[in-house]
Amino acid sequence: MEPQLRPGAREAIFAQLDEAGRAEQVARRLTDAIILGVLTPGERLPSEQELARRFGVALITVRDALVMLRDAALVETRRGREGGSFVIQTDAPHGTLLQSRLRGLAQVELSDLFVYFSTILEGCAERAALRASPADADRLRGWLHTAPGSGAAGARATAGGFLLELAVLSQSPRLVREHIRLQAEFGPLLLLALGDPQARDRVAAGNREIAAAIARGEPLAARTLVADQARELSEWLLAAKTRTERGGPLYAAVATA
Incomplete structure (x- = not known):
């Protein structure tokens, strides 16, 4: 068993x-x-x-x-x-810390991390849709309805917790451990995009769709939605890295990071 x-x-x-x-x-x-x-x-x-x-x-x-x-x-x-x-802190020192981490990664390394991270998340989403009980699906949706704060900090907290719950619902100890390792290495960078209000809205809407697909027991839909979201976030981060390397701002428009 x-x-x-x-x-x-x-x-x-x-x-x-x-x-x-x-x-x-x-x-x-x-x-x-x-x-x-x-x-x-x-x-x-x-x-x-x-x-x-x-x-x-x-x-x-x-x-x-x-x-x-x-x-x-x-x-x-x-x-x-x-x-x-x-x-004692949730947001103040993180922008500088994460931007320093972003500058230390080559474009090819970031791209490869996205491939790996997305593959793990897709597997978690597919298994969650196959195995989650109604109570599990409710708990996953709960992350989207009990945001711990507003703005970028609250969005990161909601999205980060949502991804962790998604891994847990896979019911695979190895997938959970690998997801935790990858999220610790890469998750906060990936979620830098949530300082952009437009990206924040798209991620929130995407997560609602992912949760709904899992609740309906649709593994292919859940996997596809996760892959699409990971790709969009990766494109945002790669563009942000290019901007900062050229001396520009992390965010293309005014946003709360």
Whole structure:
């Protein structure tokens, strides 16, 4: 019997790392969870001991990762009985951080990442349409009706959580792990497009169509819709990279990033 995996997006974020012992991996996983809005402002992270257990790493690795997050002004650590590490930012430092990451990738590398990321997402969407129960489909649609904020930050949180739930509904542990790895590596860059209001509206409409196809049990339609959306986002990001390399703005028009 095939194993069932329905932990939801938040639990998926804390899934064990494939390569334990690297603070950078822990920091990247948590950073991108904050950027995507899965971890929200004011939220207290699990304890250092609990993070080490969930990620399958040493305690010192978690502590080093939290130092990186504090240096990036993403979390703050408070002492005392009600203390711990708390998320303190959702948007302010991310534009510079992500643009730096974008400049560090060659066009051919970005294009290849899009192919890989899209292929994983298409597989998740197809399996989700085949296997999702009505309750699963409702949970997926729930991401689209409970946006955690407005503007680019809220759109990223909604879209990022939606993609994670889509992977979870595939009910394939390997697909979920690979999606998490790829989303941590590439998802926030892909979702830079959501600083553009027009792109934001198109993605929101596309996600509603994807959720509806999954609810109807239409795997081919779900796969096609995901592929179309990934292609549109990839074209936007490649154009944005070209603009910035020529000294222009990240966004072609005025937009809230």
